[in-house]
Amino acid sequence: MTLVNSSSLPKTADVVILGAGVMGTSIAFHLSKRKAGKIVVIDKDHVGRGGSGRSSGLIRMHYSFPAEVEFALISLRMFQNWQEVVGTPGDFRRTGFVRIVHPNETARLKLNVEMQRGLGATVELIDKTQLRELQPDWNVDDVELGAYEPDSGYGDGAGAAGDFLSAARDMGTIYASRTQATALHIHDNCVCGVVTDKGAISSPMVIAATGPWTRPLLQEAGYDLPIECEYHQVAILRNASDMKGGGCACIDSVTATYFRSDAHDKFLVGDFYGKRPVDPDNFPQRASDESLEEIIERACRRVPNLEEAEVMRGVTGVYDMTPDSRPLLGEIPGIRGLHLCAGFSGMGFKISPAIGLVMSELVLDGKASSVDIGPFRPSRFAENAPIKAEYEYVDD
Numbered sequence: 163m164t165l166v167n168s169s170s171l172p173k174t175a176d177v178v179i180l181g182a183g184v185m186g187t188s189i190a191f192h193l194s195k196r197k198a199g200k201i202v203v204i205d206k207d208h209v210g211r212g213g214s215g216r217s218s219g220l221i222r223m224h225y226s227f228p229a230e231v232e233f234a235l236i237s238l239r240m241f242q243n244w245q246e247v248v249g250t251p252g253d254f255r256r257t258g259f260v261r262i263v264h265p266n267e268t269a270r271l272k273l274n275v276e277m278q279r280g281l282g283a284t285v286e287l288i289d290k291t292q293l294r295e296l297q298p299d300w301n302v303d304d305v306e307l308g309a310y311e312p313d314s315g316y317g318d319g320a321g322a323a324g325d326f327l328s329a330a331r332d333m334g335t336i337y338a339s340r341t342q343a344t345a346l347h348i349h350d351n352c353v354c355g356v357v358t359d360k361g362a363i364s365s366p367m368v369i370a371a372t373g374p375w376t377r378p379l380l381q382e383a384g385y386d387l388p389i390e391c392e393y394h395q396v397a398i399l400r401n402a403s404d405m406k407g408g409g410c411a412c413i414d415s416v417t418a419t420y421f422r423s424d425a426h427d428k429f430l431v432g433d434f435y436g437k438r439p440v441d442p443d444n445f446p447q448r449a450s451d452e453s454l455e456e457i458i459e460r461a462c463r464r465v466p467n468l469e470e471a472e473v474m475r476g477v478t479g480v481y482d483m484t485p486d487s488r489p490l491l492g493e494i495p496g497i498r499g500l501h502l503c504a505g506f507s508g509m510g511f512k513i514s515p516a517i518g519l520v521m522s523e524l525v526l527d528g529k530a531s532s533v534d535i536g537p538f539r540p541s542r543f544a545e546n547a548p549i550k551a552e553y554e555y556v557d558d
């Protein structure tokens with residue numbers, strides 16, 4: 163395992179990855195597996211301490227844009243076989259997952275499920291009676307159909323980032339924590355390295371996997387990205403005594419909440435809504451009691467027993483939102499060797515294993531082959547070509 167202290171930061175690298183969240187570490191893992199040369203990962207903090215360590219960790223296949231389903235499917239296979247693939251036990255818990263949409267979007271739900279099944283997802287439409295049997299704690303009187311994925315569940319963002327990083331380090335990747343990229347070296351329209359607060363590293367390839375901190379870093383290099391930071395709060399509750407527990411994860415458009423069981427006796431509830439703008443270096447670390455109450459109140463419409471559940475704590479965090487709520491993946495136009503992997507808009511954890519794979523293909527082969535990432539190109543907003551899924555939901 164290669165360890166680095168600040169005085170021995172390498173001066174050169176074949177690839178420098180900025181950020182040790184799930185994205186940067188997944189890229190490092192996949193590049194190391196392909197023996198991509200001298201790989202250096204730096205993080206201004208520690209591994210998994212950005213959005214990854216605050217993630218609710220839901221893992222589901224339900225997307226309306228096919229490439230995202232493909233990312234989720236590749237990733238699910240890795241989460242399910244973590245020990246074999248990454249070499250550590252992993253934190254994936256299979257609870258099942260249900261997607262509930264607005265009643266007027268049921269036709270879209272059916273079409274999206276058909277598309278997902280065509281891509282290989284295990285998902286079925288279930289009606290009110292089946293939902294009641296599956297989740298006796300839920301009130302589903304207003305639900306005509308839900309999309310049920312028996313194999314989905316949740317995982318742990320900090321755990322996944324730590325696992326990816328240690329596997330990458332075992333294969334020779336060099337990691338420097340508490341090392342901040344302050345500028346990018348660009349010459350003749352090519353990136354040639356990065357300046358950090360601990361010294362400079364020359365490299366023909368730099369990948370920015372810097373989450374909510376990406377915009378200012380790229381602005382400094384003369385490239386403005388439409389990434390906005392959005393503040394979110396999540397409630398962790400202790401199950402009420404009469405809850406059956408072991409519940410499915412759920413994304414519910416009607417209450418505008420998502421929720422899942424947390425370990426055997428807890429429950430997590432998150433919110434669709436967030437506040438913009440927010441400073442990713444200076445946001446409230448403690449969720450407000452009023453906000454948590456309001457989120458739980460909405461979730462109670464679906465899970466009435468939550469009314470009796472004790473609030474244990476709140477989690478706060480920042481999403482890196484793009485205008486179409488989809489990530490920016492690929493080379494920055496006009497700056498050869500500078501790649502972007504950011505803007506995951508509150509949905510990146512579940513697809514991070516696949517994102518590392520496609521980014522490694524892009525960097526080493528010039529093109530991602532596992533999934534076509536062309537639609538996610540960073541220039542799409544300047545080209546007025548945001549991603550719009552065929553059967554997109556109003557709150558996608």
Ligand SMILES: Cc1cc2nc3c(=O)[nH]c(=O)nc-3n(C[C@H](O)[C@H](O)[C@H](O)COP(=O)(O)OP(=O)(O)OC[C@H]3O[C@@H](n4cnc5c(N)ncnc54)[C@H](O)[C@@H]3O)c2cc1C
Nearest residue numbers: 181183185206212213214217218220343373479510511512
């Ligand atoms: C509250 C919350 C709930 C979420 N729930 C879910 C969910 O249920 N399911 C799901 O799939 N996704 C979820 N997400 C989203 C998911 O967690 C993120 O999309 C994912 O973790 C992003 O990973 P990342 O590696 O891009 O970013 P981050 O984890 O933020 O990592 C970026 C890293 O870059 C480092 N960095 C930044 N700038 C620099 C610099 N200049 N130099 C060096 N290092 C730098 C930071 O220190 C940080 O460690 C949630 C996010 C939050 C906040």
